[in-house]
Amino acid sequence: MAFFVGFRYFLQPGPFLILTIGQHMPSRLNSIYDAVIIGAGHNGLTAAAYLARAGYSTLVLERRDIVGGCCVTEQIAPDCRASTTSYIASMLRPEVIRDLHLADHGLRMVPCDPALQVPFPDGHLVSWWSNRNQVVEELRKISPKDAETFVRVDDLLKKLARYLQPFFLEPPPEPGTQSFDGWSDLFRTGKRFRGISTTEISQLVSFLTGSLGDFLDRNYESEKVKTLFLANNVYGKHGGPYQPGTALGLLFHLLSGGEHDQQGFYGHVMGGMGSITNAMAKAARTFGAEICTSAPVQQIDSRHGRVRAVVLEDGAEIRARVVLSNADPKRTFLGMVPERDLPADFVRAIRGIKMDGPCAKVNMVLAEEPRFTGAPASYAPQQRSLFTLVPSLEFAERCYDIAKFGEIPEQLWVDCVIASNADPSLAPAGKHVMTCFVQYVPYKLRQGTWDENRELLGDRVVKKIAEYAPNVPTAIVARQVLTPLDLERTYGLTEGNIFHGDLNLEQLFFNRPVPGWSQYRTPIAGLYLCGAGAHPGGGVTGAPGHNSAHQVLRDLKKGKFKEAVA
16 A cells, blocks of 8 residues: 555564544435535535535545545554644634534644744754743843844734735635626725735735745844744745745734634644544534545546536546535646646646645654753643754755755754644553654655655654754654655645645735636536635645635525536
C-alpha cells in the first residue's frame, strides 16, 4: 500500500493495522442523489452536513479507507497515533462548530498556550503567550522598544483582520457591473469597508502585497522578535519572507477560530486532528448523509453542459442532481472531467494554477520526551509541546532559495509539536508522539527521486532537531517521512500542495481558483468546488465547504437542477 511508503521501524519491524471506517455501498445506488460529494476531507464533510441538514439526499465518496483527507489521526506505530498531516487547529470556523454541533459529536480543543515558541542557537527560548501582557513582558526582556511596538502593531493587525473576516464565510465578489449580481457584489463589498479610513486602506493594500521581512524590518529592531513573527507565517507558501505577498499571513492568522470565536486562536485537538473530521462525519450522518469509503471517483459525467453522474473506478455510476468536488482544481478538472466538456480558456487557466507544494511532514514516536534547550523546568507538559526551529529571516530566505532550484536544503525550517504532551492518549505511558512540519522543500527534485531521497530528508530533519533537543536521535522508536510526492500519492494533493494552490494574491479572493469562477460554480452546470482550491483557501477552516454548500442551496431554492440529466 502506498500509505506505508515512508515508514521506518527501529524496534518492531513488520506491518501493523490501521484503524479504518468500513466501506459500505450507497443505499440509493439505483436512484438519484440530490448531491454527491467527491472527497471526505473536512470541507467535503462540512458541505455534506449542511446539504443533508437542509433535507437533501447526500452521498460522500472517499477514495481512502478512512475519512478526513488531510485532517486525520493515524496509527504510525503500535498504539501510537499522530496527526499525520495537518496538526494544529487555528481558524476552524466557529459557525461550523456551532451549526454542526461538533462538540456534541466529540470535538474538544484545548488552546495552545504558548501558541508559539522559538528556541535560538544561544539557548534563549522566546514564547508567544495567549495573554498579550505576558507577550509584552517576554519581549521587553529582549527589546523595550519592540515591546511597545508590539502593542501598536497588534492593535493594527487585529483591526485590519476584522475588515477581512466577513469575506471568509461568503462568496468573493465577482468584479464587473454588467449584471445585477455584479452590482450587488460591489455593494456588498463596499458595505464591509464602511468606516475604513484612507490610512487603513493603504495599510491593508500594503499587507496584501508587501513582504513580511520588509514589514518586520520597518517596525522591529531585534532579530529575535522578527523571527518570532516569522515562525507564525508563510507556512505552505512559496517564497521566502522577503518575497512580495508574504505579509498577508499576518492578517490571515488573526482571523477568528474555535468555538469561542477568538482572534488568533490556536488549539490542540484531543484525539488528534482526525477528531475534527470524525465529528463532522458523525454530524453529517446524523443529518442523513451517507459516507462511502474506498470509493475512488474516476470521472465526472456531464451531458449538454450539465453534470449527470459520477463514475467510480470500479465502473459503478452514481447519478446526482449536483456534484461537489472536494478535490483540488487540477485533480478535478484535469483528471476527472473530460477536457472536451470544458472551455479551452478555462482549462488553460486551471493548468496555470501554481501548486508545486513546498513542504513535507516527518512524524516520530520517541522513547522519551524531547528536551529542548531553554525550556524552563517549571513548564507543564502542554507548555513544552510546541517548538519552531527557524533561527532568523535570513535563514528562511536562504532555505527557500535552495529549495526553489530543486535541492533539499541541508539546514531545514522545522516546526515541532510534541502532541502527546498535550494529549497523553496518543501514546502509551513512556512514549511520545512528535510531528514535524518541514517548510521549504521542492516537489520536483533537480536530481534523483523522492523515493530515493526520503530518508535523506528524514535524517536532515532529525539533525536539525538535535541542535536544539540533543536527546531526540537516540530516542526514535519509529519514523514516518511524508515527502511532497507522498502527500500527492497518499492524500490526493496535486504536486503535494497542502492548500490546493499557492496562497498568493493572484490566486486569492475573486481569482480563486481562476478569474471568473470564484463563486464555487464551474463551467459545468451543477458541478461545484467545495475544497481548499476555492475561496477562501487552505487551512482547516471548513469555510470553503460551508460557502459552497450555501451556494448550492441558493441555486436549488431558485429551482435549478430540479431534474437530473437522463
